[in-house]
Amino acid sequence: MARSLWKGAISFGLVHIPVDMYPATSNNGLDLHMLDRRDFSPIGFKRYNKNTGKEVGWDDIIKGYEYTDGEYVVLSDEDLRRANPEATQTIDILAFVDASEVPLIYYDQPYYLAPGKGGDKVYALLRDTLKKVGKIGIANVVIRVKQHLAALHCVGNTIVMNTLRYADEIRDSAELKIPGKTAKTTVSDKELKMAMALVEGMSEDWEPEQYHDTYREDVMAMIEKKVKAKQTKTITMPDPDEKPAKATNVIDLVSLLQASLGKKPGKKAAVDEDEDDDEPPPPKRARKPSEEEEDEEPAPRRKTAAASREAVAAKAAPKRTAAKEPAAKAAAKSTATKGATAKSPARRKKAA
16 A cells, blocks of 8 residues: 555544545556657656756745746745644544435545544444445545545445535536437337346446456557567558548437347347247148148147248248249149149040
């Protein structure tokens, strides 16, 4: 764990809980450096005196507030502490509210709070109380030179302090073109049910370990590839022939939902057709059963996935196939008639 950023106490009522504050997050972004493209040398930035142009070391840098053009009030760390000693050393709980009442847009930066020396029991008291009542503590805290609104809540056995944005720091969304309830944006019951089914199908337990920065991994893989290929000084330029992807307008929301649910348009119709298939099929006229076949009992019909596919294939078959079937039947009938005509004289002769 990194060293503590802040030492002070949580205060509510007459209770004071000594705590140390630690960062709860780390930045795992890509650490890219700026280079001079002419010789790939790293670029540095100097802290310099704007009057003399000479570089200034950290030990010679102090803070100041510009109260008028070119005039500053010098403020040391001790000045900032003395301005309000209690505010700079206390997480002052102002109220307790339901967590659901604070919109997520207000949450900013999380910090871990650990008990300071001698504060284990009162720390545990506040933690267990917050868990029992199901509320969060709203507090004021000064970090560095800024006062923050903060929310204290429990994550496991740890009290976490989330700094909050002030109401005047949240921009008004009224300037955005947000669709209201109009005829154009009205959602049908069918669309809503399909969307709810999609959400239900994608619902799972929260397991944060399964999510990671895949883009960073891809960039690191590309970096390794360029190193192995000895292309570390190669500047990749955009392909002039590559055209940006065109935006597509959503025309059929139901089709998109069906595709998301793993269904293809028309599949429901095929399923419905298969369900209606429970009735016995009409008798075929083209062929009469033989005596042996009449003695056999028909096997019970079973609906299978193959039967469903055959139903879809039969429905999707070209009309030409259907047109050829009557022609084939007519040809068979004509052949049978000719055969019967040819045999009839022989039968009459035998009868005579």
